[in-house]
Amino acid sequence: MTSASPPAEPPRSVIEIAGVTKVYTMGTNKVFALRGVDLHVHAGEFIAIMGSSGSGKSTLMNILGCLDVPTDGRYVLDGVRVDGLDRNALADLRNQKLGFVFQGFNLLARTSAVENVELPLLYDRQHRWENPRALAAAALGKVGLGERLDHQPSELSGGQQQRVAIARALVTQPTLLLADEPTGNLDSHMTVEVMALFQELNEQGITILIVTHEPDVAKYAKRVVEVRDGRILRDHPVEDRHNAADDLRALGEDDPVVEVEQAPPAQVAQT
Amino acid sequence: MKQRTLLKLAWQSILKNKMRTLLTMLGIVIGVGAVIVMVAVGHGAQSQIEASISSLGTNLIIVSPGSSAQGGVSQGAGTFNRLSIADAEELKRDGTTLAAVSPVITTRLVVIGPAGNWRTSINGVSPDYFTIRDWTVTSGDIFTDVDVKSARKIAVLGATVAKNLFPGVEAVGAQIQIGHVPFTVSAVLAAKGQSATGADQDDVILMPYTTAQNRLSGNVRLGQILVSSFSPNDIPAAQSEITAIMREAHRLGDNADDFTVRNQTEIAKAATSTTSVMSGLLAAIASVSLVVGGIGIMNIMLVSVTERTREIGIRMAIGARGSDVLTQFLVESVVMSILGGIVGLMVGFGGSLILAHFTGWSTAVPASAVLIAVGFSAGVGVFFGYYPARKAAALNPIEALRYE
Numbered sequence: 041m042t043s044a045s046p047p048a049e050p051p052r053s054v055i056e057i058a059g060v061t062k063v064y065t066m067g068t069n070k071v072f073a074l075r076g077v078d079l080h081v082h083a084g085e086f087i088a089i090m091g092s093s094g095s096g097k098s099t100l101m102n103i104l105g106c107l108d109v110p111t112d113g114r115y116v117l118d119g120v121r122v123d124g125l126d127r128n129a130l131a132d133l134r135n136q137k138l139g140f141v142f143q144g145f146n147l148l149a150r151t152s153a154v155e156n157v158e159l160p161l162l163y164d165r166q167h168r169w170e171n172p173r174a175l176a177a178a179a180l181g182k183v184g185l186g187e188r189l190d191h192q193p194s195e196l197s198g199g200q201q202q203r204v205a206i207a208r209a210l211v212t213q214p215t216l217l218l219a220d221e222p223t224g225n226l227d228s229h230m231t232v233e234v235m236a237l238f239q240e241l242n243e244q245g246i247t248i249l250i251v252t253h254e255p256d257v258a259k260y261a262k263r264v265v266e267v268r269d270g271r272i273l274r275d276h277p278v279e280d281r282h283n284a285a286d287d288l289r290a291l292g293e294d295d296p297v298v299e300v301e302q303a304p305p306a307q308v309a310q311t
Numbered sequence: 312m313k314q315r316t317l318l319k320l321a322w323q324s325i326l327k328n329k330m331r332t333l334l335t336m337l338g339i340v341i342g343v344g345a346v347i348v349m350v351a352v353g354h355g356a357q358s359q360i361e362a363s364i365s366s367l368g369t370n371l372i373i374v375s376p377g378s379s380a381q382g383g384v385s386q387g388a389g390t391f392n393r394l395s396i397a398d399a400e401e402l403k404r405d406g407t408t409l410a411a412v413s414p415v416i417t418t419r420l421v422v423i424g425p426a427g428n429w430r431t432s433i434n435g436v437s438p439d440y441f442t443i444r445d446w447t448v449t450s451g452d453i454f455t456d457v458d459v460k461s462a463r464k465i466a467v468l469g470a471t472v473a474k475n476l477f478p479g480v481e482a483v484g485a486q487i488q489i490g491h492v493p494f495t496v497s498a499v500l501a502a503k504g505q506s507a508t509g510a511d512q513d514d515v516i517l518m519p520y521t522t523a524q525n526r527l528s529g530n531v532r533l534g535q536i537l538v539s540s541f542s543p544n545d546i547p548a549a550q551s552e553i554t555a556i557m558r559e560a561h562r563l564g565d566n567a568d569d570f571t572v573r574n575q576t577e578i579a580k581a582a583t584s585t586t587s588v589m590s591g592l593l594a595a596i597a598s599v600s601l602v603v604g605g606i607g608i609m610n611i612m613l614v615s616v617t618e619r620t621r622e623i624g625i626r627m628a629i630g631a632r633g634s635d636v637l638t639q640f641l642v643e644s645v646v647m648s649i650l651g652g653i654v655g656l657m658v659g660f661g662g663s664l665i666l667a668h669f670t671g672w673s674t675a676v677p678a679s680a681v682l683i684a685v686g687f688s689a690g691v692g693v694f695f696g697y698y699p700a701r702k703a704a705a706l707n708p709i710e711a712l713r714y715e
């Protein structure tokens with residue numbers, strides 16, 4: 041990765057979409073999930089996408105994440121033209137350039153934390169990674185779970201599971217981290233914890249896009265994009281940006297990475 | 312993904328569902344086991360036939376009437392009988408590579424002894440017959456060329472005949488009637504057991520061929536001429552000499568042979584071809600259960616793909632290609648079926664031993680069966696695992712992730 045660029049250069053463009061639409065056809069019905077979206081994201085940005093339910097946020101995220109293809113429109117990801125690529129090329133892009141964090145964590149059940157985290161490295165086609173196990177352990181260390189390598193998802197709290205998922209998203213050193221309601225299943229304390237982690241990662245240069253319903257979560261981002269009815273309604277920087285590490289301290293903790301006992305029911309894949 | 316990683320992955324997933332894996336494997340285990348037992352029975356029967364054919368005698372060559380017509384269909388031997396006693400005598404006199412020659416005149420008659428009647432086959436032979444068939448007596452003496460010349464009415468009893476006509480009594484020296492002609496028992500033969508076709512070789516009476524020709528009534532005919540060469544290596548030379556002498560004697564000129572000369576190996580081949588067809592048929596029936604086992608694997612893999620839809624979605628989201636998912640599921644089903652094949656091999660091996668123990672059949676698992684078992688079960692794994700694996704690979708990542 042070439043994250044150290046001279047300050048004089050303009051910031052690198054990570055996402056460039058223009059006129060992206062998504063139409064779902066259900067019988068004779070047509071659902072217009074996206075009705076022409078333009079968006080530019082530069083390296084180092086931290087964007088919160090907001091909007092009411094059904095406004096098309098997840099659809100947009102899925103297209104940005106190369107999990108889905110737009111019905112129409114142009115998409116350039118980190119210099120690569122994405123629209124028109126085949127399934128395999130999209131899979132390789134996901135593996136090399138993207139990291140995903142989901143609302144439901146989506147860890148493999150009955151599979152230890154470190155095995156979950158090393159998985160994306162094993163799917164790398166260029167065999168770029170020398171020692172996947174060690175890299176996975178290091179990534180877990182980075183999210184404060186260095187002591188929990190061999191724990192299975194069922195033995196971890198919701199916040200911890202989400203941090204395993206973040207470690208898995210980070211381990212391939214992606215250009216872009218995408219998170220669809222990453223705090224949707226977490227209580228307020230764990231939410232702040234996860235946001236502190238995102239802010240820390242963003243400081244280190246990773247571009248982050250999250251979808252959220254909560255204004256409290258959006259204020260940790262640098263820029264907010266509001267979506268309504270498949271279109272971008274407003275796009276503005278965050279004025280009174282909060283620091284999650286400070287908020288955590290205010291909540292009575294001085295370590296931003298703390299273990300929280302209670303966990304809401306987690307969705308974990310069956311294996 | 313590296314091969315080792317793939318195997319590890321398959322192994323882990325197999326271990327995660329031990330009971331289900333066992334039940335799935337059971338189909339393959341039974342299928343492979345059944346095939347192995349059938350092959351073992353067939354193979355055992357075949358080697359038993361080979362053994363009993365070599366018990367016919369050493370360096371044996373059989374001359375029978377009729378040509379070995381094309382396609383192996385011999386023209387009715389009884390209706391086209393051109394073998395004669397003179398042929399046998401000529402072979403005996405002129406043959407230089409022939410160690411022993413004996414005509415075999417056959418008929419079936421009722422024999423009356425002191426203890427009752429017994430219907431048996433009567434063979435008129437020369438003294439060479441005992442050499443050719445490597446047959447010894449338990450009591451008495453076999454007849455000689457002198458007895459043949461004078462067509463003496465003496466009979467040599469097979470063990471079964473002796474047992475039935477003279478239960479617990481010495482037979483040698485006793486009088487019997489064969490087709491109302493009085494005979495003296497000169498010897499009792501050692502038991503030879505069953506022939507390749509399961510017939511009792513000891514249910515027979517041997518006498519000089521001249522006696523059989525002159526004294527017995529009924530459908531008496533020269534069935535075949537038995538010849539033995541000096542050593543196994545001489546068999547081809549002996550066969551061509553026989554053919555030459557016979558053609559000369561029959562004045563065949565440009566005509567085809569009206570007789571057939573076969574050696575022991577050819578006879579063995581003919582006899583075992585039926586059993587190999589039989590055992591092939593049995594193995595084919597048994598392999599139906601292998602197919603059923605394969606369908607079981609397909610069923611479980613389909614259930615597994617549905618159950619693990621979310622897992623597949625996760626793997627795809629983090630960069631697995633369709634081909635990675637396909638390989639993962641295929642490796643899983645192949646590992647499962649090969650494991651089943653190996654266990655089935657052991658079950659089949661044990662089963663054939665148990666079968667041999669309780670039925671007295673001879674069974675033998677040929678070395679090739681091991682390869683066949685493992686190969687076939689791997690093939691079943693690929694064949695029946697492919698469809699579910701394809702289904703998994705074709706999943707759409709978002710739909711898979713959203714699957715509850």
Ligand SMILES: Nc1ncnc2c1ncn2[C@@H]1O[C@H](COP(=O)(O)OP(=O)(O)OP(=O)(O)O)[C@@H](O)[C@H]1O
Nearest residue numbers: 064066071072073092093094095096097098099100
């Ligand atoms: N697979 C699909 N088939 C048909 N319609 C779909 C499909 N996925 C989404 N939609 C429709 O597209 C629109 C946008 O959905 P999307 O999931 O993007 O909304 P969202 O903003 O993420 O909502 P939420 O906040 O509830 O997650 C909705 O009207 C939805 O019903």
Ligand SMILES: [Mg+2]
Nearest residue numbers: 097098099220
């Ligand atoms: Mg959504």
